Amino acid sequence: MSEVAPVGWRERAVARSLDAARSRAEERVQRILDAAFELIDEKGSTDFTIQEVVERSQQSLRGFYEYFDGKDELVLALFEENVREAVDDIHRAVDAETDPLARLRAFAITLHEWCDPDESPRKRGRHSRRPISEFSLHLAANHADRVRAALGPQTRLLRELVTDAVAAGAIHVSDVRRATALVQQTVMYSWFGNRLVADPGRRVDAEETWEFCLHGLA
Amino acid sequence: MSEVAPVGWRERAVARSLDAARSRAEERVQRILDAAFELIDEKGSTDFTIQEVVERSQQSLRGFYEYFDGKDELVLALFEENVREAVDDIHRAVDAETDPLARLRAFAITLHEWCDPDESPRKRGRHSRRPISEFSLHLAANHADRVRAALGPQTRLLRELVTDAVAAGAIHVSDVRRATALVQQTVMYSWFGNRLVADPGRRVDAEETWEFCLHGLA
DNA sequence: ACCTTCAAGAGAACGGCATTTCCAATTCGT
C-alpha cells in the first residue's frame, strides 16, 4: 500500500496506522460504490437517494459527504469504474487481433456493446450499464471536463489504434485526434440516436455504426 | 378558429364563447411559453422554476398546471416550438438549392447550425438554443416517443431529400430510413461529442460532420 | 487510571422546488 517501506519501528507503526486508516477509508468508499451499483441495478435508473445509499452501505450521511462532494461525484465515480472495466474488456478484444484495421474494428464493436444500453443488457454478470450510460449524458453536459478525464484511457487507446491503422495505410485521415473524437463519439452515442427511431428493426447496430465510421474516415 | 360556421344565433353565441375561451387559453399558454423562453435566455439554462414562470407570465400556479402536466411538458412544448422554427429555416436553405446532393448538404449544414449550442450562439434575434439542446438529451432519454413525434417533420424532410439524392444517383444506400436516422442523429448530436474534445481547435464543425455523413453513406 | 481531543455516527433540520390542495372570488350561462 505505502510506496516506500519504512525503516524504523516508529515509522513502521505510523505507516501501519496510516495504511489502516487508508484501507478503512477505501473499504468504506467501496461499500458505498457497491451499494450504489446495487440500487442502480434494482431500480434500473440512477434516481436512488443518498439516504438509500448510506442505509445500504451501513454508513452515516455525514460519512458519505466525507468521501464524496455530492451525488454527482458519486455517479462520476461509478462512471469511471465502468469506463475502467470497459477499457479492460476492449483491450482484450483488440489484442485478439493483429491486423490494424481489424483491431480498430474490434475497438468499435466492443465499445458499442458496452455503451448501448438497449442492446445485450444481460450479458455476463455485469452491472446494467443503461442507467449509467443515460446519466453520462447529464454528466457530459455538466461536467464535461471530468467525463473527458475519465474517458482518457479509452481515448488514448483509440488514438493509438487509429495511428497504427494510418501507418499501415488502412485508412487515411488528415487529423488523427479529430478522427479519434469522431469515431469515439459516433460509436458511444449511436444508441442515443436509436432512441429516436420508432421501428426497432431499423435500429443501427454495432456493425453498421462501425462501417459508417470506416467510410466516413476514408 | 371553429371549423364549421354556426348557423343560428344560439350556435353562434356558443361558438363565440368557445372561441373566446379557447383564444384566451391560447394566449395564456403563449404567455407561459414566452416567459419560459425569456427565463431560459436570461439564465442560459433550463433550471428556471415553475414559480418564476408563473410570476413572469402573470399566471397562477394552478393555471399553469391546467395547461401543462408538469415541467417536462412545458420544455417539450418549447422544444417542439424550436423544431418548428428550425424546420422552417432548413426548408428555406434547402429550397435555395436545386441539385439533390446540394440540397442534402444544405439540410445537414443548417440543421447543424441549429443544434450546436456552442457555435454561432448569437445569430439573429433568436432564442439561445443551447439550453434546449441540452435539455433535449434529458427529453430523449425519458420521453423518446414525444421527441420522436416532435422531430417528425424534420425527419420526413430529410427522408425526402435522401430519397431524391438516391434517385439522382448521387448516393447509394441500402435503406433510406436507416440512412436518414444515421444522418439525423450524427448531425444533431455531433455538438455533444465535441464537448468531450479538450482542444477547441479540434472541434468538428458542420462541414466536417457533413462530409463524414456523406462518405459514411457512400 | 484520567483527562483531553478529535474522528465519526445518527439523524434532525434546512432549503429548494415540483406538485396539490383548499378556499374565496369571479365569471358565465340561464
Next chain:
DNA sequence: ACGAATTGGAAATGCCGTTCTCTTGAAGGT
C-alpha cells in the same frame, strides 16, 4: 340576479440533497 363551474392566490405537502448539531467512543498523552 342566482347557482354552478372556473380561476386566482397562496399555503401546504412531499421529496431530496446537503448541512448542522449533538453525542459517543476510542486513541494518545501524562
